[in-house]
Amino acid sequence: xxxxxxxxxxxxxxxxxxxxxxxxxxxxxxxxxxxxxxxxxxxxxxxxxxxxxxxxxxxxxxxxxxxxxxxxxxxxxxxxxxxxxxxxxxxxxxxxxxxxxxxxxxxxxxxxxxxxxxxxxxxxxxxxxxxxxxxxxxxxxxxxxxxxxxxxxxxxxxxxxxxxxxxxxxxxxxxxxxxxxxxxxxxxxxxxxxxxxxxxxxxxxxxxxxxxxxxxxxxxxxxxxxxxxxxxxxxxxxxxxxxxxxxxxxxxxxxxxxxxxxxxxxxxxxxxxxxxxxxxxxxxxxxxxxxxxxxxxxxxxxxxxxxxxxxxxxxxxxxxxxxxxxxxxxxxxxxxxxxxxxxxxxxxxxx
Amino acid sequence: xxxxxxxxxxxxxxxxxxxxxxxxxxxxxxxxxxxxxxxxxxxxxxxxxxxxxxxxxxxxxxxxxxxxxxxxxxxxxxxxxxxxxxxxxxxxxxxxxxxxxxxxxxxxxxxxxxxxxxxxxxxxxxxxxxxxxxxxxxxxxxxxxxxxxxxxxxxxxxxxxxxxxxxxxxxxxxxxxxxxxxxxxxxxxxxxxxxxxxxxxxxxxxxxxxxxxxxxxxxxxxxxxxxxxxxxxxxxxxxxxxxxxxxxxxxxxxxxxxxxxxxxxxxxxxxxxxxxxxxxxxxxxxxxxxxxxxxxxxxxxxxxxxxxxxxxxxxxxxxxxxxxxxxxxxxxxxxxxxxxxxxxxxxxxxxxxxxxxxxxxxxxxxxxxxxxxxxxxxxxxxxxxxxxxxxxxxxxxxxxxxxxxxxxxxxxxxxxxxxxxxxxxxxxxxxxxxxxxxxxxxxxxxxxxxxxxxxxxxxxxxxxxxxxxxxxxxxxxxxxxxxxxxxxxxxxxxxxxxxxxxxxxx
Numbered sequence: 001x002x003x004x005x006x007x008x009x010x011x012x013x014x015x016x017x018x019x020x021x022x023x024x025x026x027x028x029x030x031x032x033x034x035x036x037x038x039x040x041x042x043x044x045x046x047x048x049x050x051x052x053x054x055x056x057x058x059x060x061x062x063x064x065x066x067x068x069x070x071x072x073x074x075x076x077x078x079x080x081x082x083x084x085x086x087x088x089x090x091x092x093x094x095x096x097x098x099x100x101x102x103x104x105x106x107x108x109x110x111x112x113x114x115x116x117x118x119x120x121x122x123x124x125x126x127x128x129x130x131x132x133x134x135x136x137x138x139x140x141x142x143x144x145x146x147x148x149x150x151x152x153x154x155x156x157x158x159x160x161x162x163x164x165x166x167x168x169x170x171x172x173x174x175x176x177x178x179x180x181x182x183x184x185x186x187x188x189x190x191x192x193x194x195x196x197x198x199x200x201x202x203x204x205x206x207x208x209x210x211x212x213x214x215x216x217x218x219x220x221x222x223x224x225x226x227x228x229x230x231x232x233x234x235x236x237x238x239x240x241x242x243x244x245x246x247x248x249x250x251x252x253x254x255x256x257x258x259x260x261x262x263x264x265x266x267x268x269x270x271x272x273x274x275x276x277x278x279x280x281x282x283x284x285x286x287x288x289x290x291x292x293x294x295x296x297x298x299x300x301x302x303x304x305x306x307x308x309x310x311x312x313x314x315x316x317x318x319x320x321x322x323x324x325x326x327x328x329x330x331x332x333x334x335x336x337x338x339x340x341x342x343x344x345x346x347x348x349x350x351x
Numbered sequence: 352x353x354x355x356x357x358x359x360x361x362x363x364x365x366x367x368x369x370x371x372x373x374x375x376x377x378x379x380x381x382x383x384x385x386x387x388x389x390x391x392x393x394x395x396x397x398x399x400x401x402x403x404x405x406x407x408x409x410x411x412x413x414x415x416x417x418x419x420x421x422x423x424x425x426x427x428x429x430x431x432x433x434x435x436x437x438x439x440x441x442x443x444x445x446x447x448x449x450x451x452x453x454x455x456x457x458x459x460x461x462x463x464x465x466x467x468x469x470x471x472x473x474x475x476x477x478x479x480x481x482x483x484x485x486x487x488x489x490x491x492x493x494x495x496x497x498x499x500x501x502x503x504x505x506x507x508x509x510x511x512x513x514x515x516x517x518x519x520x521x522x523x524x525x526x527x528x529x530x531x532x533x534x535x536x537x538x539x540x541x542x543x544x545x546x547x548x549x550x551x552x553x554x555x556x557x558x559x560x561x562x563x564x565x566x567x568x569x570x571x572x573x574x575x576x577x578x579x580x581x582x583x584x585x586x587x588x589x590x591x592x593x594x595x596x597x598x599x600x601x602x603x604x605x606x607x608x609x610x611x612x613x614x615x616x617x618x619x620x621x622x623x624x625x626x627x628x629x630x631x632x633x634x635x636x637x638x639x640x641x642x643x644x645x646x647x648x649x650x651x652x653x654x655x656x657x658x659x660x661x662x663x664x665x666x667x668x669x670x671x672x673x674x675x676x677x678x679x680x681x682x683x684x685x686x687x688x689x690x691x692x693x694x695x696x697x698x699x700x701x702x703x704x705x706x707x708x709x710x711x712x713x714x715x716x717x718x719x720x721x722x723x724x725x726x727x728x729x730x731x732x733x734x735x736x737x738x739x740x741x742x743x744x745x746x747x748x749x750x751x752x753x754x755x756x757x758x759x760x761x762x763x764x765x766x767x768x769x770x771x772x773x774x775x776x777x778x779x780x781x782x783x784x785x786x787x788x789x790x791x792x793x794x795x796x797x798x799x800x801x802x803x804x805x806x807x808x809x810x811x812x813x814x815x816x817x818x819x820x821x822x823x824x825x826x827x828x829x830x831x832x833x834x835x836x837x838x839x840x841x842x843x844x845x846x847x848x849x850x851x852x853x854x855x856x857x
Contacts, residue, residue: 211719211720212718212719213711213715213719214718216702216705216720220695220698220702223695223696223697224691224692224694224696224697226691226692227691227692227693227694227695227706229692230652230674230684230686230692230693230707231674231678231707232673232674232675232677232679233675233706233707234673
């Protein structure tokens with residue numbers, strides 16, 4: 001009886017949330033005169049269906065980048081470092097990957113490895129720059145990391161618009177990277193193996209967060225800087241190391257985008273889709289609980305591709321599809337963060 | 352004004368903080384409300400004052416049932432409360448603070464400060480409270496701030512005053528002035544509730560005493576009908592701990608030597624301070640809070656740089672080392688603020704217990720944590736220090752104040768370092784935990800560790816210390832031997848300026 005009661009209590013709020021989402025989406029669709037059933041099936045098809053699951057693969061491909069960025073952000077946030085410069089670190093990584101692959105001679109596999117390494121290094125360096133600004137010049141990390149997004153974005157634009165531009169293509173983009181460095185696709189699909197890198201990064205982040213001394217220490221620093229200092233944790237070192245790890249993962253994501261999807265650096269390719277910002281929202285949605293972060297990233301990717309599917313099949317205008325996307329995210333966010341924070345954080349303060 | 356609580360209860364989630372308490376507060380009486388931390392004293396009074404909504408029972412004033420939606424209603428009905436943490440505006444003057452939100456308004460809607468000044472002055476004179484009304488509040492000592500809080504309550508014509516542990520922050524002299532003022536209120540027919548956990552104060556001033564334990568009222572009677580021992584038994588639910596006996600021992604080698612240390616502070620630097628601390632002795636640093644103790648501790652522990660001077664730990668210069676290296680050389684630190692510095696409240700008990708350990712090999716294999724070793728260590732602290740908590744995986748925030756402090760004390764003392772710095776180690780914890788923590792510090796001393804005890808609680812310093820250094824205005828104003836005999840001398844050394852707070856007629 002009590003157990004049934006407990007399950008009821010856990011399920012009921014979710015049912016209510018779904019009902020609200022349904023009602024609002026229904027009203028919106030009624031408003032634009034789109035068929036409800038068709039729109040919903042378009043949404044689900046767009047996120048998970050398609051011939052031979054082509055759309056599911058698109059969702060997964062997008063997840064690879066969003067989850068990667070979410071994991072990168074999570075490591076910083078859990079350490080109490082509000083590094084919101086993921087976008088800059090991502091761009092630094094993507095640019096470094098593309099340039100390294102174009103410039104380096106040698107066997108493709110070696111070039112690929114070196115380019116990925118360069119991407120991670122570039123991402124880490126860009127994140128460290130924000131850390132150094134905070135520790136040695138007093139620029140708050142929140143501000144420094146955010147502002148550092150802009151110079152790197154325009155440096156990248158300049159690089160592919162001038163010195164490394166693929167002029168004949170007529171676009172602002174670099175030359176293609178050597179074909180031998182392109183990441184293979186899973187057999188019979190258009191999904192590249194880049195997602196395996198993301199999975200590896202996620203596995204690393206989970207093990208790091210739950211089972212390493214370094215992860216434990218950074219978490220304490222994240223929960224209370226005063227406490228970390230008092231018990232003698234090397235706060236500066238932890239800060240810089242964590243930022244470097246975060247930045248390296250963001251750089252890796254940039255490399256995945258280059259070698260798996262675009263095969264070159266196209267101006268704005270990492271900025272316009274808002275991968276970094278979606279990653280931040282995905283982390284905040286689940287209150288930085290590590291195991292939930294990849295699921296949250298996948299959810300965001302699915303909502304985005306689903307909304308696009310709805311637009312295609314049911315003729316729902318793009319703007320309304322975006323509003324529906326926002327409604328879903330808002331309601332789920334209120335539910336999830338409420339549930340996780342009441343379970344995880346709990347009561348504070350004492351007598 | 353006669354206030355009665357009838358069968359009132361307060362529930363916070365699963366916890367019954369106040370369990371069917373009935374209590375009558377009579378005019379012209381000082382009513383002491385005693386009990387351990389978490390016994391429900393403050394909750395009961397917060398409820399009476401409208402800060403907490405009762406889940407059952409009624410409040411009657413002069414026989415009329417009343418119900419408050421907010422403290423504003425309670426103030427309107429003639430209740431006043433002086434909280435442990437003052438609620439004052441630093442940048443405003445004393446007078447402005449007192450009349451804030453109850454300003455006498457003249458014609459054209461301007462505040463009539465002349466009228467306010469006259470009224471506040473009259474109240475202060477009646478009860479012998481002396482405070483300069485024009486000084487900015489930020490420049491006042493703690494005792495003076497408390498006087499301002501009390502004037503604020505009187506200015507609103509309260510007939511019932513609730514004081515929540517008012518003496519916790521006062522020097523002995525300030526305390527006696529406060530008590531003079533309270534006696535004057537009693538003579539004026541006001542009802543006074545004094546929340547405290549110091550039995551001496553109860554015996555000194557109360558007319559009636561009520562004892563709470565675990566949310567229940569276990570006794571309530573006129574002071575004349577009870578004894579100190581009976582009250583003590585009511586508080587702890589058993590006999591009071593026996594007074595501590597100290598093992599006579601010769602102090603050993605010098606462990607900590609501080610030479611002409613100065614630390615930067617806003618206004619005037621702290622120091623120069625010089626002293627030596629030997630193995631097997633407890634040196635107490637007494638003084639009113641804010642006389643440079645905090646800066647001294649932060650400089651010793653490495654949380655703040657020194658301006659000049661030197662510090663040696665076991666013969667090695669440590670003044671330019673970071674916190675980690677100092678701890679590794681042989682320093683443990685029990686900070687005053689367990690909520691922010693002592694613990695990471697969002698982390699689990701185990702995560703807190705294992706923080707700052709030096710024996711990395713015991714809890715880690717390469718970069719990986721040995722989760723079982725962590726839990727085992729936390730479990731051993733929970734057992735050895737009798738910490739009441741669900742288990743190593745429980746969140747630190749779920750423990751009561753006393754148990755939090757025991758966890759901090761346990762973590763630091765288990766390191767077994769030559770030097771232990773304990774800063775107000777029993778601040779805000781209940782009698783049982785105080786006794787336990789004192790016992791542990793004493794045990795460390797007897798085992799040959801050097802203990803620096805910084806405390807604003809005079810009783811604590813006197814009970815534990817072999818020698819007492821008194822800090823005043825950033826310097827050591829004198830050294831006396833430990834023990835009851837030096838109480839007056841210590842009191843005199845720590846209170847050169849306390850005369851401003853209570854006493855002289857304004």
